[in-house]
Amino acid sequence: DVKVTQSSRYLVKRTGEKVFLECVQDMDHENMFWYRQDPGLGLRLIYFSYDVKMKEKGDIPEGYSVSREKKERFSLILESASTNQTSMYLCASSFPGGREKLFFGSGTQLSVL
Amino acid sequence: KQEVTQIPAALSVPEGENLVLNCSFTDSAIYNLQWFRQDPGKGLTSLLLIQSSQREQTSGRLNASLDKSSGRSTLYIAASQPGDSATYLCAGESGGSNYKLTFGKGTLLTVNP
Numbered sequence: 736d737v738k739v740t741q742s743s744r745y746l747v748k749r750t751g752e753k754v755f756l757e758c759v760q761d762m763d764h765e766n767m768f769w770y771r772q773d774p775g776l777g778l779r780l781i782y783f784s785y786d787v788k789m790k791e792k793g794d795i796p797e798g799y800s801v802s803r804e805k806k807e808r809f810s811l812i813l814e815s816a817s818t819n820q821t822s823m824y825l826c827a828s829s830f831p832g833g834r835e836k837l838f839f840g841s842g843t844q845l846s847v848l
Numbered sequence: 849k850q851e852v853t854q855i856p857a858a859l860s861v862p863e864g865e866n867l868v869l870n871c872s873f874t875d876s877a878i879y880n881l882q883w884f885r886q887d888p889g890k891g892l893t894s895l896l897l898i899q900s901s902q903r904e905q906t907s908g909r910l911n912a913s914l915d916k917s918s919g920r921s922t923l924y925i926a927a928s929q930p931g932d933s934a935t936y937l938c939a940g941e942s943g944g945s946n947y948k949l950t951f952g953k954g955t956l957l958t959v960n961p
Contacts, residue, residue, distance in 0.1 A: 739891075777953040778937070793948065825891055834899060837882060837939075837949065839891035 737762050741826050741840035748847050754813040756843055758826030766829045767809035768837075769793075769801065771822040778825070784809055785831060816847045850875040850942045854952035861928055862960050869923040869955050871938035876916050879941045882949065883912050883923045886935045895936075896923070928959045 742757035760767065768783040770793075780793030782801040790801050798820060802810045809828075813820055826840040851874045861867050871881070880899050884892040896905045896912040898921070904913040911924040921938055935956045939949040 775953075778939075778951040780948055783948065823889075827892075834880070834897075836894035836897050837884075837892075838894065839884075841891045842889070844889070 737838050739826055739828055739838050739840040741824075741843050743843050744841065746843055746845045748813075748816050748845065750817060750847060752813075752816045752847075754816050754845070754847075756811040756813075756824055756826075756845070758809045758811070758828075758840055759807050760809075760826075760828040760838070761807065762828065762838065763806065764828035764838075765806070765831050767803065768827040768829075769799075769809065769811045770825045770827065771795070772825055772842075773822050781811065818847050821845060821847045850878070850940055850950040852938060852940050852950050852952040854936075854938060854955050856955060857953070858956040858958070860958040860960060863928060863930060865928050865959075866924070866926050867928055867957075869925070869936050869938075869957070871921040871923070871952055873919050873921070873940045873950075875940070875942045876919055877942055878914075878916060881912075881914050881921050881938060881940045883910075883921075884937045884939065886937060886954070892937065925957075928957075930959045930961050933957055933959050 739760045769781045770778045772778045784790045784803045800812045824843045829837045853872045882897045883895045886892045898905050898914040909926040914921045935954040937954040939951040
């Protein structure tokens with residue numbers, strides 16, 4: 736069965752902390768994505784990667800960075816967490832070419848206090 | 849820039865009813881369109897993907913259609929069940945978007961026993 740695993744289901748952090756969100760997929764997908772989901776705003780793309788060590792900014796990259804050292808793992812980094820980064824973070828992966836479905840992890844609910 | 853709209857934001861129906869969820873998009877040069885299901889506090893599950901060259905896709909009681917000329921897609925659910933209660937999101941990928949999907953904000957469906 737296809738699997739995208741996010742390391743934490745719930746996280747509580749303090750303002751100013753550096754936060755790492757980890758995502759691992761077991762489907763050998765080239766593409767990986769980080770979204771955040773907020774009530775009333777829907778899903779917004781933060782960053783995506785189409786290959787190892789490759790990354791592109793999404794619609795809201797400010798305050799975030801990413802790392803993809805291995806094909807199966809895509810990490811989202813909040814350099815200095817702020818309260819407006821409290822959100823549900825969703826990782827996803829897919830094959831390239833636009834003919835394959837997008838697979839999501841179960842999400843990480845991050846609260847920044 | 850692609851914009852995706854879903855109306856209504858919420859829908860409540862009695863069990864057994866056939867129903868249609870609507871999705872509209874602004875860029876007719878759409879590459880593909882996916883319908884997702886999201887249960888509360890969980891990630892998204894892709895239900896159906898329609899390529900731009902296709903008119904519809906079917907899976908069990910679900911049928912999704914795509915009309916590029918009118919900028920519309922519909923998700924038809926036959927013989928609805930309480931277990932169908934969830935938020936349904938559509939997302940479109942435009943040509944040249946480098947695999948980035950634009951999501952609608954979803955329709956919250958409640959099927960009452």
